[in-house]
Amino acid sequence: MMSQEQNDLITRVSRKDPCGKLMRMYWQPAALVDELQGERAVRPVKLLGENLVLFRDKDGRYGLIDRHCAHRGADLAFGRLEHGGLRCAFHGWLFDTSGQCLETPAEPVGSQLCKGIKQRAYPVVEKSGILWAYLGEGEPPAFPELDCFTAPDSHTFAFKGHWGCNWLQALEVGIDPSHASFLHRFFEDEDTSTAYGKQFRGASAGTDMPMTKIMREFDRPIINVEHTEYGLRLITLRQIDEERTHVRVTNQVFPHGFVLPMSTEMTITQWHVPVDDENCYWYAIFTSFTNPVDKQKMREQRLELYELPDYKSRKNKSNDYGFDPHEQATETYTGMGADINVHDQWAVESMGAIQDRTNEHLGQSDKAIVQYRRLLRAEIEKVAGGEKPLLFLDAASARSIQGPATMDGIGPTQGWELYWMEVDVKRRRGAPWAAPVPREIAGKVQHLTAAE
Numbered sequence: 001m002m003s004q005e006q007n008d009l010i011t012r013v014s015r016k017d018p019c020g021k022l023m024r025m026y027w028q029p030a031a032l033v034d035e036l037q038g039e040r041a042v043r044p045v046k047l048l049g050e051n052l053v054l055f056r057d058k059d060g061r062y063g064l065i066d067r068h069c070a071h072r073g074a075d076l077a078f079g080r081l082e083h084g085g086l087r088c089a090f091h092g093w094l095f096d097t098s099g100q101c102l103e104t105p106a107e108p109v110g111s112q113l114c115k116g117i118k119q120r121a122y123p124v125v126e127k128s129g130i131l132w133a134y135l136g137e138g139e140p141p142a143f144p145e146l147d148c149f150t151a152p153d154s155h156t157f158a159f160k161g162h163w164g165c166n167w168l169q170a171l172e173v174g175i176d177p178s179h180a181s182f183l184h185r186f187f188e189d190e191d192t193s194t195a196y197g198k199q200f201r202g203a204s205a206g207t208d209m210p211m212t213k214i215m216r217e218f219d220r221p222i223i224n225v226e227h228t229e230y231g232l233r234l235i236t237l238r239q240i241d242e243e244r245t246h247v248r249v250t251n252q253v254f255p256h257g258f259v260l261p262m263s264t265e266m267t268i269t270q271w272h273v274p275v276d277d278e279n280c281y282w283y284a285i286f287t288s289f290t291n292p293v294d295k296q297k298m299r300e301q302r303l304e305l306y307e308l309p310d311y312k313s314r315k316n317k318s319n320d321y322g323f324d325p326h327e328q329a330t331e332t333y334t335g336m337g338a339d340i341n342v343h344d345q346w347a348v349e350s351m352g353a354i355q356d357r358t359n360e361h362l363g364q365s366d367k368a369i370v371q372y373r374r375l376l377r378a379e380i381e382k383v384a385g386g387e388k389p390l391l392f393l394d395a396a397s398a399r400s401i402q403g404p405a406t407m408d409g410i411g412p413t414q415g416w417e418l419y420w421m422e423v424d425v426k427r428r429r430g431a432p433w434a435a436p437v438p439r440e441i442a443g444k445v446q447h448l449t450a451a452e
């Protein structure tokens, strides 16, 4: 159990909060590239509690600036996108992507007022379908060479969704391997060939056993947590019998991301990005190691649940997440339909806007969460002491963070330690793009890497 102060320390992210200072050391997803398509490339964005407006000027440059105009505070999300930048609709002040005021047209001819006026502005870069912003001070870090950033555009797809809760409880569901056996339980298995684009519905690698069956029948996993250069690696074991063990390898990528296997074909890299202390967006990049991603299908599947322009879920607290007690008795554990995103959303939103961790009771199965919080506190302290935190990378060190390796498959009960690496390396070898074998596992599977 923790004190209220400890809970505040690891959850609150405004500019003045210690965890907010940590979060400002990293690039943050600010919007999908898709959101700035169309005639008027202007979107209000709330990020780490800051009200901002994101726009693309006529020259294709992105700007992320304070939402309230430096003149008298009108809302720039309603501004006019004009040559040179974004013009406030109140008195016509014009701002470029760096936040510099270029014109104050109501002032007398020859006025120099605009020269000294600057909106707060943050750098924005585009990467794998997401627009990333750096809200910190000084030079931003380099991006690690994760698979989702290395794969070609044809092999990635990005999407997002809103959850009405603090970012930390949202992240914690992603490093909680045991919940899948309960929250996402299906009493019947589907035909696994229809599983494209859905998590936990395909077959596990090396078998035609549906993941739903494994999750349902083996519900007391052994969870191993290892510290890595990028965060944590979770190896979750479900022993099927003397010979066979189900192995699932997932990763926490510091500070608020994770990388999971979605199917034998795709991985999900997902970040839980604070909008403010009580709301977050999950941003995901789906990365394929085989065929190009069917983006249209992926988008359509997700738009069934998420409504534009805010990517809010149609199933939410106001309609009990579609809860059906008959379904709960006969088909699913939650009674909230087959989409596991809804299950996760209910789980994390139902805790309350910020989970009251002064009242929780953690067990063995929460091991990764305990380790992660310890890491988070240590990194918050580092930043408070003026040091650089984990995964704040320069260009050289960014190249050493690759992968990370993931897998979901049935392997030998004796020897799973190497087996999962072999499955991951084989997948990389077979990929149509140059998927690097992460350095930290390459040395352990030399019989595979040296042969080619």
Ligand code: FES
Binding pocket: 069, 070, 071, 072, 073, 074, 088, 089, 090, 091, 092, 093
């Ligand atoms: S408030 Fe924006 S120009 Fe006056």
Ligand SMILES: [Fe+2]
Binding pocket: 173, 179, 180, 183, 184, 340, 344
């Ligand atoms: Fe889940």
